[in-house]
Amino acid sequence: QVHLVQSGAEVRKPGASLKVSCKASGYNFVAFYLHWVRQAPGQGPEWMGWIDPNSGGTNYAPKFYGRVTMTRDTSSSTAFMQLNNLTSDDTAVFYCAKAPGTEEPLTNWGQGTLVTVSS
Amino acid sequence: DILLTQSPVTLSLSPGERATLSCGASQSVPSDYVAWFQQKPGLAPSLVMYDTSSRATGIPDRFSGSGSGTVFTLTINRLEPEDFAVYFCHQYGTSPLSFGGGTTVEI
Numbered sequence: 001q002v003h004l005v006q007s008g009a010e011v012r013k014p015g016a017s018l019k020v021s022c023k024a025s026g027y028n029f030v031a032f033y034l035h036w037v038r039q040a041p042g043q044g045p046e047w048m049g050w051i052d053p054n055s056g057g058t059n060y061a062p063k064f065y066g067r068v069t070m071t072r073d074t075s076s077s078t079a080f081m082q083l084n085n086l087t088s089d090d091t092a093v094f095y096c097a098k099a100p101g102t103e104e105p106l107t108n109w110g111q112g113t114l115v116t117v118s119s
Numbered sequence: 120d121i122l123l124t125q126s127p128v129t130l131s132l133s134p135g136e137r138a139t140l141s142c143g144a145s146q147s148v149p150s151d152y153v154a155w156f157q158q159k160p161g162l163a164p165s166l167v168m169y170d171t172s173s174r175a176t177g178i179p180d181r182f183s184g185s186g187s188g189t190v191f192t193l194t195i196n197r198l199e200p201e202d203f204a205v206y207f208c209h210q211y212g213t214s215p216l217s218f219g220g221g222t223t224v225e226i
């Protein structure tokens with residue numbers, strides 16, 4: 001059974017950085033892309049990018065260029081998303097989600113990590 | 120970038136009725152790679168439909184999807200109590216991927 005378990009809620013001050021983890025189990029970690037999606041309160045989801053756990057290759061949404069870094073640790077089947085220079089607009093629930101490939105649906109999602117940015 | 124616009128924002132229906140949700144794209148979605156997600160309060164989105172008209176695992180056949188190009192529809196026949204939720208459309212045909220703003224199906 002596929003599980004994506006994310007790290008816990010975080011509170012950050014403006015200008016700080018954030019690193020969220022997503023531990024995968026129940027499938028071959030390197031065989032599926034991991035996407036990161038965030039959802040601000042009361043809004044639709046917003047795609048941030050993906051990482052190919054096999055190669056480490058990434059594709060980021062232009063909105064986040066220069067501010068986001070996605071990495072993975074294949075030894076622990078864990079993906080990470082780091083977001084720098086946080087503002088209050090980054091307050092959201094962040095999700096990791098698994099997909100078979102780059103043009104494939106997001107079939108399984110983590111439980112979400114609530115990030116609050118406030119001074 | 121492909122912008123997705125969903126309508127209506129809110130759909131007020133009763134159990135047993137049919138829900139028709141629309142999703143319009145600002146440009147043609149390659150290969151009609153459109154999915155629909157259901158989201159309930161406090162939970163992650165859950166895949167309902169993919170490739171426009173393929174039901175995800177475990178989704179009952181009262182859910183159906185249709186469309187092509189820039190206009191896509193999710194239809195839910197004979198609404199059950201558990202169907203009342205927020206639904207998002209999503210295109211994964213081209214990067215950057217994008218989501219619609221959502222339709223709330225409420226009693």
